[in-house]
Amino acid sequence: MTFRAxxxxxxPEAWVRETQPTGIILATLRGWMRSLGLVQLVVNDEQTATGRFIAGEPHFMIARQQDAPESLGMLPGLEVGTTRTTPHGPELLRMHDSGFVAQLAxxxxxxxxxxxxxxxVNTYVLDSTNDSFAVLSPDGDGWTVRQGGPVLLWDEAERSLALWHTAGAPGPSEFGVSVTAGSQRVWLGTSSGPSWSLPIV
Known part of the structure; x- marks a missing residue:
């Protein structure tokens, strides 16, 4: 049986519970910045499922209960946060493969x-769930980033980008997903490789 989501x-945990073992869940995972891609999961039991991203045309309508809040969050004050140079500008958010990795981070x-x-022209990266922020500003031929809040967003993006480059900058089909009760991870290469937690709604 294949469940198209x-x-x-x-x-959602209910999808795993309601799919018989060996059944397939086919869904498009999407963050609030971009579509991650089409994932095919095989249900192992009533609480777990595992699979990989596959080639396919993603849907473009996100489920209403998982849509982004209307408010982007508060713009940070000019004196808030710490500033440093960064080798990466906002283009990494807009490119398909690096944007995929940034969305995971x-x-x-x-x-x-x-x-x-x-x-x-500054680029603002805002997390409305915890008020973390990063502000990217052009600085001559490069970029600076000012960031603050409980999570240093741009540090997380750069750390994930470095892991991805170390692995040879693979495409989404080299990433997989593991679903267990109360936890969901996207992993690179194998389930024991580098991983990122998906938000639990």
Whole structure:
């Protein structure tokens, strides 16, 4: 039996419980920044399922109960956070493969661009669930990032990007998903490889 699901941020536990062992769940995982991709899971028992991302056309409508909140969160004050240089600008969020990795690293974040009073166009990455933020600003030929809150978002993105590059920058089909009771992970290579937690709704 194959269960075809809508666009979701994680796999609802009810889907696993209601699918017979060896049954298949086919769903598009999507973060608030971008679509991650089509994942095919095989149900092992009433609480667990495992599978990989596969080639396929994702759906574009996210399930209503998992949609992003209307508020993006509060813009950080100009004096809030710490600033450093970064080798990565906002283009990593917009490119397909690196954007996939960034979404895994920052599962509750969204981003947008907005000009400052001096005309500089900054990119804001905001996590409305915990008020963490990163602000990317052009600095000559490079970029600076100012970040703060309980999670340093850009540090997380860069750490995940480094893991991905170390593995040879593979495509989404090299990533898999494990679902257990109360925990869901996306992993790279094998289930014991680097992994990222999916948000539990």
């Amino acid at each position: 809508p666009h979701v941020r994680n796999i 920052m599962p509750n974040a969204r981003f947008f661009t907005m000009p400052a009073d001096n005309g500089t």
